[in-house]
Amino acid sequence: MRELYQRLQSLFVLGELTEQRANLFFITVEKDRLRPLITHLRDREGLRHLVLLTAVDWLEEGQFQLTYLLCDRLTRRDLGLRVMLDRANPVMESIHDLWPTAATYQRELREMFGIDFPGSPRLDEEFILEGWNTTPPYRRDFDTLEYARSQYAERAGRETRDPETHMRAQLYPESN
Amino acid sequence: MKPELEKRIVRTPDGQEFEVDPLRDYYCEAAPTVMPAAYGKIVEDLFNWARSQSLWILGFGTGCGAIEMRPLMTPRFDAYRYGVQWRPTPRQANLFIISGYLSTKTLKRAIRSYEQMQNPKYVVGLGSCTINGGMYWDSYNTIKCLDQYLPVDLYITGCMPRPEALLQGFEDLKKLIRAGKCEGANKYSENFDWYKANQKQVIHDWDMPDYNW
Ligand code: SF4
Numbered sequence: 001m002r003e004l005y006q007r008l009q010s011l012f013v014l015g016e017l018t019e020q021r022a023n024l025f026f027i028t029v030e031k032d033r034l035r036p037l038i039t040h041l042r043d044r045e046g047l048r049h050l051v052l053l054t055a056v057d058w059l060e061e062g063q064f065q066l067t068y069l070l071c072d073r074l075t076r077r078d079l080g081l082r083v084m085l086d087r088a089n090p091v092m093e094s095i096h097d098l099w100p101t102a103a104t105y106q107r108e109l110r111e112m113f114g115i116d117f118p119g120s121p122r123l124d125e126e127f128i129l130e131g132w133n134t135t136p137p138y139r140r141d142f143d144t145l146e147y148a149r150s151q152y153a154e155r156a157g158r159e160t161r162d163p164e165t166h167m168r169a170q171l172y173p174e175s176n
Numbered sequence: 177m178k179p180e181l182e183k184r185i186v187r188t189p190d191g192q193e194f195e196v197d198p199l200r201d202y203y204c205e206a207a208p209t210v211m212p213a214a215y216g217k218i219v220e221d222l223f224n225w226a227r228s229q230s231l232w233i234l235g236f237g238t239g240c241g242a243i244e245m246r247p248l249m250t251p252r253f254d255a256y257r258y259g260v261q262w263r264p265t266p267r268q269a270n271l272f273i274i275s276g277y278l279s280t281k282t283l284k285r286a287i288r289s290y291e292q293m294q295n296p297k298y299v300v301g302l303g304s305c306t307i308n309g310g311m312y313w314d315s316y317n318t319i320k321c322l323d324q325y326l327p328v329d330l331y332i333t334g335c336m337p338r339p340e341a342l343l344q345g346f347e348d349l350k351k352l353i354r355a356g357k358c359e360g361a362n363k364y365s366e367n368f369d370w371y372k373a374n375q376k377q378v379i380h381d382w383d384m385p386d387y388n389w
Contacts, residue, residue, distance in 0.1 A: 128281075129281070129317065130280070130281045130284070130379075130380075130381050131280075131379065131380030131381025131382075132380070133380055137316045137317070142316075144314060144315070144316045145314045147316050148313070148314050148315060148316060148320070151316075151377075151378060152309070152318070152319050152320045152321070152378060153319075153320065153321045153324045153374070154308070154309070154313075154320055154321060155307065155308040155309075155320065155321045157308075158308045158309070158313070
């Protein structure tokens with residue numbers, strides 16, 4: 001894995017490296033440097049499987065993080081590529097021509113986070129939600145609880161207990 | 177509105193042209209009506225007894241609870257011995273089990289299916305999700321109180337209820353039917369506007385007729 005990283009470093013401009021495990025590394029790359037790198041990894045380094053494409057909302061930093069996780073099944077190693085996007089204008093190049101499955105992830109990210117991937121197939125069609133008309137629900141500034149309260153009727157009399165304290169009181173009454 | 181529901185001109189193979197308005201031509205425009213008991217008490221009691229002996233469930237699973245209905249079809253629990261069986265289409269079923277959390281997307285399908293069922297029809301809510309939201313009480317996409325949207329005759333508690341609880345629930349439902357207390361379809365017709373208003377409040381892209389019969 002180290003060796004792969006060093007090889008990549010001589011070819012590409014790479015950002016921060018995180019060594020999660022011996023066979024799982026994460027590398028941050030610039031938004032427009034992703035495509036050559038990911039193509040190289042797929043075609044030359046055997047990381048042929050796109051395991052997932054997902055996003056993290058860094059609300060405080062004003063950024064979205066995209067994570068492209070690639071896997072090489074023969075040598076059992078994974079490499080994650082992190083791309084930071086501007087939260088105010090989240091647009092990313094689509095990679096559906098490299099992996100057709102990426103189109104599905106991109107549709108989901110478009111719907112749940114509002115990240116745009118111009119050119120990706122069926123991007124503007126509804127994916128899971130129907131008739132959603134407010135902030136995309138996975139954004140952290142979307143208040144799920146408030147939305148659920150205002151949208152859906154509730155039945156009175158529902159009690160919520162903290163599982164830990166409740167079970168401790170039930171099972172070990174003497175410890176309180 | 178979905179394109180297939182819009183008004184359009186259709187050409188027949190022999191060259192005639194005519195206008196189709198799917199909402200008017202393919203669906204019944206009239207809202208459901210209350211159907212009062214047609215006969216005297218003794219005959220209705222007999223009917224209700226007969227109805228209670230054939231609960232035909234619409235095979236439509238909505239949440240995790242649907243998984244508990246499958247064992248009932250197997251020899252171990254064998255719900256068929258109680259006159260309960262599953263049907264593939266709403267037209268053949270009279271019992272709709274909402275088997276758990278209902279997302280607004282599924283609610284839309286559930287409403288369409290419910291309205292297509294023949295009278296008399298019954299609705300059973302399975303699990304805490306249908307009662308008060310269960311563990312999905314703070315979800316952005318699931319309803320929390322089923323009886324706001326469909327007329328529920330009986331709830332079965334649990335998360336999720338075991339097959340035995342379901343069998344017990346069927347027996348309780350039978351008692352209610354025999355007592356003539358399962359008037360859900362009439363309740364739905366009576367409060368049709370209220371139900372529709374509640375449904376439309378959570379389903380934002382209402383692209384179907386108001387009554388899908
Ligand atoms: S009540 Fe429990 S088992 Fe049933 S749908 Fe809800 S979470 Fe799932």
